[in-house]
Amino acid sequence: MIKIGSIELPEFPLLLAPMEDVSDPPFRRLCKMHGADLMYSEFISSEGLIRDAIKSKKKLDIFDYERPIGIQIFGGDEEAMAMSAKIVETVEPDLVDINFGCPVKKVVSKGAGAGVLKDIDLMVRLTKAVVKSTHLPVTVKTRLGWDSEHINIDEVAERLQDTGIKALTIHARTRAQMYKGEADWEHISRIKSNPNIEIPVFGNGDIDSPQKTLKYKEKYLCDGIMIGRAAIGYPWIFNEIKHFFETGEILPPPTIKDRLMAVKQHAVWSAEWKGERLGLIEMRQHYGNYFRGIPHFKPFRKKFLEILTLDEMDHLIAETQSFYDDLTPESSL
Structure with a gap:
C-alpha cells in the first residue's frame, strides 16, 4: 500500500x-x-x-x-x-x-x-x-x-x-x-x-x-x-x-460498441456539467481520439463534429454502430 x-x-x-x-x-x-x-x-x-x-x-x-x-x-x-x-x-x-x-x-x-x-x-x-x-x-x-x-x-x-x-x-x-x-x-x-x-x-x-x-x-x-x-x-x-x-494477459481492445458507449457517457456527463450545447462543442476534441486507427470512421467523425444535442448524439451512435455491424467479416474489426 x-x-x-x-x-x-x-x-x-x-x-x-x-x-x-x-x-x-x-x-x-x-x-x-x-x-x-x-x-x-x-x-x-x-x-x-x-x-x-x-x-x-x-x-x-x-x-x-x-x-x-x-x-x-x-x-x-x-x-x-x-x-x-x-x-x-x-x-x-x-x-x-x-x-x-x-x-x-x-x-x-x-x-x-x-x-x-x-x-x-x-x-x-x-x-x-x-x-x-x-x-x-x-x-x-x-x-x-x-x-x-x-x-x-x-x-x-x-x-x-x-x-x-x-x-x-x-x-x-x-x-x-x-x-x-x-x-x-x-x-x-x-x-x-x-x-x-x-x-x-x-x-x-x-x-x-x-x-x-x-x-x-x-x-x-x-x-x-x-x-x-x-x-x-x-x-x-x-x-x-x-x-x-x-x-500476464493482454485484454482484447475495446470494440466499436465499447468506444461508442464511452463517447456517449463522456458526452452526457459533459453536457450535465457544462450545459448541453457547450458540453457537446467541447467534446469535439475527443471524438477522433476515441476512434484513432479505426477504419472507415472519417465520415462519421465529420458528423460527430456537427452535433449539438444529445438526441442527435443518440441517433449518430446508433447509425455508427449499425454501419460497423453490417461490415463484411473480411473488412470488420
Missing part, C-alpha cells in the same frame, strides 16, 4: 495526469470507471483563483465519485500560492498538487510551471508557502530540469521533501524537450535509489501499454505511474494495465 498523508492507494497506483482542457470532471469520471486510482484537476492559476476568475473557479469542481482527487495549482508568487491553497481547501479535495512541470511558454514566461526549475530556491519557497497554508497533503509534479545541461532533479527531490511534501511525480523530460524525444527514466531510478528519499516517487512520460508499464515498474523502481496522453480517448488503459499485472 502507498500512502500520501492519510490517503491510502494500492501497492502500485495508476495516476491520471492533470492535462489542460482534458482532465475535467467528465473525463476523470470515465478514467475512474476504467481503473484510475488517483486523479488531478486541470492545473489552475493561483492568480486566477485569487481574482475569482470564472474559468479558474470552474476547475475547482470535484465530485465524491472521483476520490481520491487532487487539485493542481501553479504560480510564481509565494503569497498567491498560499492564498490559492486556502481557496482550494474550501472544496475539500484529498490533496493539493503544485505544478512545476508545465513547459508551455505562456506559463513559463510568468515564472511558473517548469519556469521555476531555473530557480530551486524559489521552488522551495513556493512549496513551503503552500505546505504551511493548508492542512491537506501537498504533492509536486515536476521535470528533470530546464534542459539537458541543467538537470537538477536530485537536488529538487531532496529539498522539496524537506519542505514537507508527501509525494513527488517526475515527468522524465526536461522543459526544453517539451513532449518530444524519449523520456529518460534513469533519473527516476536514481532518485528512488537515494536513501534520503522517503516519500513516494511516481514516474511519468511515454507510458502507453501494459507491457511498458510493467517493464518500467521493474526497471526503474518507481512507486506508481502517472499516465497522461495515452489515456486521451483510451481510458481502458488503466484496467488493461491492472489485468496484465494480475494475469
Whole structure:
C-alpha cells in the first residue's frame, strides 16, 4: 500500500495526469470507471483563483465519485500560492498538487510551471508557502530540469521533501524537450535509489501499454505511474494495465460498441456539467481520439463534429454502430 498523508492507494497506483482542457470532471469520471486510482484537476492559476476568475473557479469542481482527487495549482508568487491553497481547501479535495512541470511558454514566461526549475530556491519557497497554508497533503509534479545541461532533479527531490511534501511525480523530460524525444527514466531510478528519499516517487512520460508499464515498474523502481496522453480517448488503459499485472494477459481492445458507449457517457456527463450545447462543442476534441486507427470512421467523425444535442448524439451512435455491424467479416474489426 502507498500512502500520501492519510490517503491510502494500492501497492502500485495508476495516476491520471492533470492535462489542460482534458482532465475535467467528465473525463476523470470515465478514467475512474476504467481503473484510475488517483486523479488531478486541470492545473489552475493561483492568480486566477485569487481574482475569482470564472474559468479558474470552474476547475475547482470535484465530485465524491472521483476520490481520491487532487487539485493542481501553479504560480510564481509565494503569497498567491498560499492564498490559492486556502481557496482550494474550501472544496475539500484529498490533496493539493503544485505544478512545476508545465513547459508551455505562456506559463513559463510568468515564472511558473517548469519556469521555476531555473530557480530551486524559489521552488522551495513556493512549496513551503503552500505546505504551511493548508492542512491537506501537498504533492509536486515536476521535470528533470530546464534542459539537458541543467538537470537538477536530485537536488529538487531532496529539498522539496524537506519542505514537507508527501509525494513527488517526475515527468522524465526536461522543459526544453517539451513532449518530444524519449523520456529518460534513469533519473527516476536514481532518485528512488537515494536513501534520503522517503516519500513516494511516481514516474511519468511515454507510458502507453501494459507491457511498458510493467517493464518500467521493474526497471526503474518507481512507486506508481502517472499516465497522461495515452489515456486521451483510451481510458481502458488503466484496467488493461491492472489485468496484465494480475494475469500476464493482454485484454482484447475495446470494440466499436465499447468506444461508442464511452463517447456517449463522456458526452452526457459533459453536457450535465457544462450545459448541453457547450458540453457537446467541447467534446469535439475527443471524438477522433476515441476512434484513432479505426477504419472507415472519417465520415462519421465529420458528423460527430456537427452535433449539438444529445438526441442527435443518440441517433449518430446508433447509425455508427449499425454501419460497423453490417461490415463484411473480411473488412470488420
